[in-house]
Amino acid sequence: MASKFDAIMARRGEIMRKALGMDYSEFELSPIAFDYERMMGAHGYSLDEIVSIQTRAGVGSTPLLELKNLTDLVRSISEPGKGARIFVKDEAANLAGAFKDRRASVSIFVAKEKGYEGVIAATSGNYGAAVASQAARNGLKCIIVQETFDSRHVGQPEIVEKGRICESYGAEVVQLTVGPELFFHMVELLDVTGYFAASLYSSFGVSGIETLGVEIAREMEHLTGAPPTHVVVTHAGGGNTTGTARGLECAGATDTQIVSASVDLSGLHMASDVDFNRKSFTTGHTGFGVPFATWPDRADVPRNAARPLRYIDRYLTVTQGEVFYITEAMAKLEGLERGPAGNTAMTAAVSLARDLPRDATVVVQETEYTGAGKHHWSQLNFAREMGVEVRAGDPAENVPGEVIVIPERIEQIRATDFDLARMRKSYIRNALRNAPEGYAPTSDDIEFLAADTKSDPDTVEATIAELREG
């Protein structure tokens, strides 16, 4: 059929405009540049108003805990004088169990204000639970569209749990097999229902995360007398990095290093029906982290509010086995049984803190709830059922989809630096590719690309010249 698919996608712009209640074209400056800050502020809510929306929603003001046992453990494997203090923001204490509640609380508030009858979000993650929970409190209908099953109808246990919790909050959960056409079905549902698109990547959602950065800066000042030297963020679509960094900046913590962290899933294809149930992680991995950082506007909104390359100072990857080891260690040493997302950043933080002086302070900025399906034991048992080998050994031997290697000793945990220069170049390549053929970037475009990659105009120009030659 010159199918239903094509018919819906042809009307995509019009449907999304109606569903977002916002016309993104007013922020466009050229085929490359747009006014990011104007878009972020277009909702008109001040930070204080967002705090107030979230307080009423049961979101925010989560505990910031110092992890003294983990810190000493890291010091036990560090060079003399090394081993930074490690802290964690226990975001699992939000209403539906994750920092995603910050995003959803603002999106749902906006949907209600604008008079929509319901909301739709495409997410296989905690954002679904967050949207469903906030929609329930606000009396809005809610549809969550998930990629849940492989073609044999075998569900990823973590996503099955997320489906369960959404249904528990009264949402309709539409569960699909693997494939990017999920987006097509979401657009079709928006068209049929007229509901609000509670996109993960709207300025509403990402503004909601800024309060997390602000809280971290203020609470660390209270606890240690200064903002943290480093904040480690689990990185997937980029909203977490973007919102947290913007909040820190807003609170004056301009010297804090932003370290994003993802689980290395290199070699696995995100649209593969076979790889789908061999990933052992449903988010916080390089399969989202790299493509979304290098081309944020692949998202379900015309311009993505999550633009992580604007903020990242370092990008660390860790292996699956290392994250499972740290997840187990966190429960046993710190009494924090939490899900995989925050523990990805925690794993990177262990490696990072080891190399920093003792007076440095490292904040892992989220935890998430855990439970059957999300728990690391569930994932590892499921991995074995799917034919993935699980063994103890050197985590450097971990091969995503083939073998998960659980470290034997904490010293073996070593994060790897991902080449940010390569990511910036790849972003610029994508920006040029998405402009009309033959379009020559203006000096305003160069400025925009420099800001969007935390770089400078000279570097951008050099990169463009290099891309043209290559």
Added chain:
Amino acid sequence: MTDDIRAAREGDWVEIEVKLLDPADRSANLPPETAEKPLMMWVKGFAEGEAAVGEELAVETITGRRVVGTLSAVNPGYYITYGSPIPELTHVGRDLRARLAAFRRQEAGLAPGTPASPGAPAEGGER
């Protein structure tokens, strides 16, 4: 468990299966193992009539949408579990607590085997 119920009556909470896209209509650039499969969907709702598993049935979803598909389950459950503890992880807590206690003794300049802080458990951190 009610997953073994093979037929739905009107008003039952059920799951239906719908083929959204045939392989030929799927997005370009999919890996072959995905491209050769249809895009399938499952959704739950209240049965609008009677049907046996495998037969066509319309449901009204919890948001009030009407969707037609094939009955795949009646009152389907959630059977995700934790499973058994992972043998490669069972030693982690014991080993790390011992290591922490040894480090704290060393930092306090005490001989191995002496508690770092008498009266307090060696691994107990303050908050």
